Amino acid sequence: MKKIVFVISISLYFLGACSINNVSEDDSLKKYFTAENVTGCFGLFDNGRGNFTIYNLKRFRDSSYLPASTFKIVNSLIGIQTGVIKDENMVIKWDSVKRWNPDWNKDLTMAEAFKVSAVNYYQEVARRIGHDTMQRWIDTLGYGNKNISGPVDSFWLNNHLKITPDEEMGLVKRLYFNQLPFYQRTQDIVKKVMLHEENANYKLSYKTGWGNKENGNEIGWIVGWIEENKHPYFFVLNLESTNKKIDMVNVRIRIFKNILQQLGFFQGKK
Numbered sequence: 042m043k044k045i046v047f048v049i050s051i052s053l054y055f056l057g058a059c060s061i062n063n064v065s066e067d068d069s070l071k072k073y074f075t076a077e078n079v080t081g082c083f084g085l086f087d088n089g090r091g092n093f094t095i096y097n098l099k100r101f102r103d104s105s106y107l108p109a110s111t112f113k114i115v116n117s118l119i120g121i122q123t124g125v126i127k128d129e130n131m132v133i134k135w136d137s138v139k140r141w142n143p144d145w146n147k148d149l150t151m152a153e154a155f156k157v158s159a160v161n162y163y164q165e166v167a168r169r170i171g172h173d174t175m176q177r178w179i180d181t182l183g184y185g186n187k188n189i190s191g192p193v194d195s196f197w198l199n200n201h202l203k204i205t206p207d208e209e210m211g212l213v214k215r216l217y218f219n220q221l222p223f224y225q226r227t228q229d230i231v232k233k234v235m236l237h238e239e240n241a242n243y244k245l246s247y248k249t250g251w252g253n254k255e256n257g258n259e260i261g262w263i264v265g266w267i268e269e270n271k272h273p274y275f276f277v278l279n280l281e282s283t284n285k286k287i288d289m290v291n292v293r294i295r296i297f298k299n300i301l302q303q304l305g306f307f308q309g310k311k
Contacts, residue, residue, distance in 0.1 A: 063090075063092045064095060065093065065094045066095055067096050069303075070083055073296045073300055074096075074280065078282065079280045079281060079282045080097075081097065081261075081278065082098075082101040082206055082277075082278075082279050083095070083097070083277070083279075083297075083300055084096075084206055084207070085276045088214070088273050088274065088275065101206045101207055102205065102207050103205065105185065105203035105205050106205075106260050106281075107199070107200045107260060108204050108262070109251050109260065109262060110160070110163075110250040110262075111249070111250035112202070113163050114213070114264075115212075116163050116170075117155065117163075117166075117230075117234070118216075118227055118228065119174070119175065120169075120170060121227045121230055121231070122223045122227045123170060125170050126166060129151045129155075129234050130150050130151070130152065131150060132149065133149060133166070135148050135161075136161065136165075138161070140160075142159075144157040145157065152233075152234045158249060160198075164194035167193050170193070172189070175189055181222055182212075184202075184208075185205070186202065186203050189202055206279045207277075210264070213264050213275055216228055217232065217275070232246065235248055235265060242307060242309030243268060243269045243307055244268040245265070245267050245268075246266055246267075248265060249262060249290075249293065250263075250264075251289045251290075251293075254281070259281065259283075259284065259285070259287050260279070260281055261278075261282075262277070262279055262293070263277070263278040263293055263294070264277045267306055269306065269309055269310070280296065
């Protein structure tokens with residue numbers, strides 16, 4: 042691992058929050074991507090010390106990708122804020138269209154839809170929000186390139202809307218600290234549904250994403266935070282594969298958990 046004091050452009054969303062940041066580039070993390078025959082990047086921000094640990098800094102900072110289902114974080118926030126979603130228990134009836142994931146083919150609450158990443162639930166949420174209202178909130182957030190052209194129920198999947206891993210990290214950090222332009226209740230509900238694991242050693246909250254670039258490559262995401270001893274660390278995993286049959290669900294989790302384990306997490310000692 043090489044440590045550098047990196048001068049960051051103030052135009053960057055999160056790394057640019059300060060003019061000078063302590064960034065550790067950890068190339069040892071490459072082995073986890075290589076083992077799965079994928080490329081990608083990973084970033085971790087230690088909020089208490091203000092330090093970044095990053096693999097593949099250029100991709101993390103400069104490259105934009107469709108957010109895929111990580112956009113469900115923002116879709117949920119806007120939906121709750123505008124009243125389209127009452128709370129995490131609000132049910133949207135299944136439209137009786139059978140999709141590839143059987144977990145989507147039933148009536149779902151928001152909490153259930155978030156956990157199983159039900160595209161159909163959130164497409165209906167986006168339609169109820171409407172294009173103009175969605176655009177106003179995307180502009181207010183400064184989310185990615187802010188391009189939601191095309192159908193309102195698919196712009197986060199069709200490569201119109203794009204975001205950098207750096208910007209994703211900035212979003213989840215602001216959410217954790219209730220710094221987004223939404224009511225605290227709105228942010229608290231979304232944080233609640235992001236929680237995946239909680240035990241005596243740590244709390245792990247995140248949202249996954251999976252989509253296709255214009256060239257057909259598979260893109261995977263995991264964005265969120267881990268808390269140990271009530272101390273938050275924010276992370277973003279982004280990966281890319283040319284394999285159309287990649288087991289993205291398990292590949293991204295293996296890479297993600299191997300990295301966190303190498304960095305000393307899951308033992309409650311951070």
